[in-house]
Amino acid sequence: MIQKLRQRSLRALLVAWGVSLTAFAVVRLVPGDPVLTLLGDQATPEAVAQLRRALHLEGPLPEQYLAFLTDILRGDLGASIVTRQPVLTTIGQTLPVTLWLTGLGIATAIAIALPLGVLGGATASATYLRAFRVVSSVVIAFPVFVSGLVLLLVVGVQLRWLPVAGYAAFPDNLRYLALPALAMGLPNGMIFARILQQSVRETSREEFVEAGIVWGLPRRELVLNYLVRPSLAPTIGLMGYVVGASLASAVILETVFNLPGVGTFLVRGVLARDYPVVQGTLFVFGIIVVAVHFVADTVAAWIDPRVGSPL
Amino acid sequence: MNLPGGPLSGRLAAWWNGMPPRVRTGLVIVGCLVALSLVIPLLSPYDPQRGTGTDPLSPPSVPHLLGTDHLGRDVFVRTFVAARLDLLLAAVGVSLPLVVGTLVGSTIGSTRSRLVQYLGEVAIEGINAFPTLIVVIALIAAFGPGANSILVALFLTAWARYAKVARGRALTIRDIGYLHVARGLGYRWPRILAVHVAPNVFPTTISYAVSDFVIVILAIAGLSFLGAGVQPPTPEWGAMMSEGRLYLAQAWWLALAPGILLSITAVAVSLIASGRTEDAFTQSAR
Numbered sequence: 001m002i003q004k005l006r007q008r009s010l011r012a013l014l015v016a017w018g019v020s021l022t023a024f025a026v027v028r029l030v031p032g033d034p035v036l037t038l039l040g041d042q043a044t045p046e047a048v049a050q051l052r053r054a055l056h057l058e059g060p061l062p063e064q065y066l067a068f069l070t071d072i073l074r075g076d077l078g079a080s081i082v083t084r085q086p087v088l089t090t091i092g093q094t095l096p097v098t099l100w101l102t103g104l105g106i107a108t109a110i111a112i113a114l115p116l117g118v119l120g121g122a123t124a125s126a127t128y129l130r131a132f133r134v135v136s137s138v139v140i141a142f143p144v145f146v147s148g149l150v151l152l153l154v155v156g157v158q159l160r161w162l163p164v165a166g167y168a169a170f171p172d173n174l175r176y177l178a179l180p181a182l183a184m185g186l187p188n189g190m191i192f193a194r195i196l197q198q199s200v201r202e203t204s205r206e207e208f209v210e211a212g213i214v215w216g217l218p219r220r221e222l223v224l225n226y227l228v229r230p231s232l233a234p235t236i237g238l239m240g241y242v243v244g245a246s247l248a249s250a251v252i253l254e255t256v257f258n259l260p261g262v263g264t265f266l267v268r269g270v271l272a273r274d275y276p277v278v279q280g281t282l283f284v285f286g287i288i289v290v291a292v293h294f295v296a297d298t299v300a301a302w303i304d305p306r307v308g309s310p311l
Numbered sequence: 312m313n314l315p316g317g318p319l320s321g322r323l324a325a326w327w328n329g330m331p332p333r334v335r336t337g338l339v340i341v342g343c344l345v346a347l348s349l350v351i352p353l354l355s356p357y358d359p360q361r362g363t364g365t366d367p368l369s370p371p372s373v374p375h376l377l378g379t380d381h382l383g384r385d386v387f388v389r390t391f392v393a394a395r396l397d398l399l400l401a402a403v404g405v406s407l408p409l410v411v412g413t414l415v416g417s418t419i420g421s422t423r424s425r426l427v428q429y430l431g432e433v434a435i436e437g438i439n440a441f442p443t444l445i446v447v448i449a450l451i452a453a454f455g456p457g458a459n460s461i462l463v464a465l466f467l468t469a470w471a472r473y474a475k476v477a478r479g480r481a482l483t484i485r486d487i488g489y490l491h492v493a494r495g496l497g498y499r500w501p502r503i504l505a506v507h508v509a510p511n512v513f514p515t516t517i518s519y520a521v522s523d524f525v526i527v528i529l530a531i532a533g534l535s536f537l538g539a540g541v542q543p544p545t546p547e548w549g550a551m552m553s554e555g556r557l558y559l560a561q562a563w564w565l566a567l568a569p570g571i572l573l574s575i576t577a578v579a580v581s582l583i584a585s586g587r588t589e590d591a592f593t594q595s596a597r
Contacts (some may be wrong), residue, residue, distance in 0.1 A: 018437045022446070029453035133585070134333060141581035143529050145536055146570035153567070157560050248442035252533050255496065256556070266445075267537050270452040278452040285445055293440075 004301060007199055012294040019286030023279045024068050027055055030275075035126040038081065038273060052079055060272065077280035082272050087280035090265060095284070097167060097261035101184070102246045102252065104177050108185025113192030113235070118195065118228060121200025132197075136190040144249040148183040148256040157178060165258035180253040188242050192235055199231040206230070229303065240293030247285055312327040315562070330586060337582030344576060348394035359392040359546050368562040377568045380551075381558055382544075385597065386522035390568045393546040400541075404465045405520050411466075412473025420476065421483025421490065440464035440472035444530060451539045461531055461540045472523060473516050480515040481508055509515060516550045522584035525577050532573050548573045 027034050035051050036043070052058055055078075056068040071078070077087040120132055156164035158180065167176050203209060204227060212226040251263030258264075262281055269277030327335065357363050363375070364382035371378045377386035389414075419431030438446075450464035484490065493503050534540035535549030543550045548569035555565025 015437065015440050018440065021451070022441070026449050029450065031454070134582075137333075137585045138578045141525050141577040142531065143575050143577060145533060145552065146567075146574050149552065149559065149566055149570055153559055153563050156506065157563075181596050248444035251444060251448065252537065255537055259486040266448065268541070270448055270455065271538055273452065273455070273462050275452065276416055282445065282449045283404070286441065288441070 005298065008294060008297055012290050014288050015293075016287060019283060019290060020069060020072060022067075022286065023283040024056075024065055026278055026282065027057070027275045028061075034275060036175075039276075051081070063164060064186075074285060079275035079284070080269070080277050081274045082277075083255055086137070087276050091262060091280060091284055094260055094262045094265045095231065097173075097259055098250050098254070098263060100170075100173060101177055101180055101250050101259065103245065103263060104174075104181035105184030105188065105240075105246050105250070106243065108181050109188035109192055112185060112189030113196055113229075115195035116189070117196025117231075118200055118223065119209075120197035121204065121231070122227070132193075139190045140187045142187065144183050144187065145252045145256050148180060148253050151179045151183055152256065167260055176257070176259065178260065180250075180257045183256075184246055184249050184253060191242065192238070195238055196231060196235050200227055201236045203227055203231045233300045235305050236296055236303060239296035239299075240289070243292040244289045247289065313458065333582045334586030337473055337579040337586075340579035341583070344394060344572075344579070345398065347425050348391045348398065349553060351391040352395070355385065355388040355391075359386045360544055361397060362557070366533045367593070368558060368565075370562070372566055378564045380555065381567050386551075386564060386568050388545040389551060389552050390572055391549060393548050393569060394547070394572060394576075397532060398515045398576070400531050401524055404462055404469070404527040404531060405524050407462075407466050408469035409516055409520045409523075410580075412470035413477045413512055414504070414509060414595070415424065415470065416474035416477025416479075416516070417481045417512045420478035420512075421485045421504070421508045431474070435471045435474050436469055439475060441468070443462060443468050443526065444533065447530060447534065448537070448539060451534065456539045456542065459540050460532055465527060465530060469523065473519065476519045476550050477512045477516050484508065517570065518584075519559065522581065525581045525584070528573070528578055528580070544591065 030037060035048055035057065039047055039051060056064045056071070058067075075088060077084050077091070080090065082255065102271070116132070120129065140268075148186065152164055155161050162175055162178055167173060178230075209222075209226050212222050217226070247263075250261065251266060253259070254261040254263040255267060262284065265277065268280040269281060270272070330338075352359065361381060363385050365375060365379050365383055367379060367381050367383045369375060369379045375385050375387060377390060380389070382388055388466040396501050401568075415431070416435075419428055419435075422428060426555075447461070450467060451460050454460035454463060490503065490507055493507050498506075532547070532549035533539060534548070535542075535547050536553045537549075538553060541547035541550050543554055551569040552566045552573075555562070555569070558565050
């Protein structure tokens, strides 16, 4: 167990290092000189030198990377070229919105997946399974920004049940987040439901389930502890991937619903070529994904000790 | 019904009948979309780029089946001109990484050099660890917005998905006799790769490419929707939705017409892709 944990931490650290390399690479991939691209060729030498220093573009590449890494580890993500605000401050203001949205989206997905997964895993009806397969294919392929716009149009604009744009502090923020969280949760819920259905079906063939039936365990206990719990590991192992996908759809959904989250911040940074903003948000996104992968793998191993160990 | 080996029409019919209904549905929808996107711009009296003289933001009517946009342009013809661009960009966006990723993955999966195996695995896993859309957005920050940037950025991330699939497939054939024979005969690496490994790997990656098409077309439209891809006034589904979003309350058809066509495309292609796993799935259900 401890050894597995050490291996997983090592891999997480390695990927985190990869994240820093990717964030570092973005500015270096700019064709030509990024500083001149930003400032134009009329810029004063002082301004050029200052920006070059701010973007860690001085000296040979390894030296640049070292300077970049020390700053990041010190918690200094630089300042936005457009607003002059420290990137970390703005991320601190916008991240809660994105985390709320992603958290609610995942909660929605789980609320959809649990009943569907258990039902699909326990049923013998081929018609239900075929119908679920088609419906889930449709829902998974449906683009979140189209479903988001449809929800916005029907619930927000036509029915006027929920606000169409803006944000407020908790608990009012739930009214702003309900629609984007639903748009985000639907496809992920279907992905979870498929995996859960498959593993519930596999679990139901296990001898311990048969033994539970023979012992005459109460139905609730049988379903929750003998059927669902041993089936959760693959779903939780998938959580890392789903959170990554949810963060990616958060980037689009925040624009659809005008939410002041990190995604909106990132997109604005990209369009304005605000490199410190892009670097900083990319790094934070990447670290979150790595951390979630790590936690998901660890929890999956804890729930089902068979994961990752030879049987 | 003719069995395989009969006349071409018979073999086609057998192939068609042998497919699950949902795959046939998907193929019919995609076929119709392609045909309509080719024909409608030719038949339509309107220029997709110019105002038609009708009032801006008019609702759907007989001369303008999907109404007009904020500049008085015909939404119907624009949506189908956009279909050409989106399908073409997605096809290019899928085929380049398909070829490169398959060759790289086949190499990594069938080589006997530990170093190549290890480095390849690290590169593939490293790139696949990130959510595609976020990496692509970051790359667009470097290259600047535009269709070409999107294709390059998609390529830089997508090849690793194909390489992963290809590597897995190549590993299963690595130790089969004929590869040993080919090596023993002293054939050079490119020949072994091209003649013995890749032909066995391509069927697997091509079938993966069908589901990857959905990821790619949604990324292209999604990025254009964010303003990072194809720019207005070029008719493209994501860019049209981005423009139409501003008029959602007055003229919902602006954003929804391209959105629904995009969704139909994505769903139809994923129906085709889902056919591969259908048989195993329903069998295990019984």
